[in-house]
Amino acid sequence: MDKNKAKQEKLSRRHGRVRSKISGTALRPRLNVFRSNTGMYIQLIDDVAKKTLASVSSTEIKDKKTKTENAAAMGALMAEKAKKAKITAIVFDRGGYKYHGRVKAVAEGARQGGLEF
16 A cells, blocks of 8 residues: 555646646646546636637547557547647647657557647
8 A cells, every 4th residue: 555655646746747738728738647547538618718728538439449559549549639629739748648649649649630749
């Protein structure tokens, strides 16, 4: 139990450091990533207006593959939704997670979809 508590504390500290430096605006919204063992959620957030502009859930992906491949597909789907909302540039918020695996796949999928970081 102590090991899990320490892990959660490290995640919380990293998340605080990331959020202190990043905020989204209407011109450059924040692409927030939340991942769990079973699913993943990404959102485009305007922190000034405190509004979610677009969101994608792992349940929206039709063809189920590995979690990493689904994450890349989610990034591409978010890029499509952002283009419909006339958004081309974003700020990436990894949410305290290390830039590795599923989080990295979301970023690469969004970049391939045409979003600029």
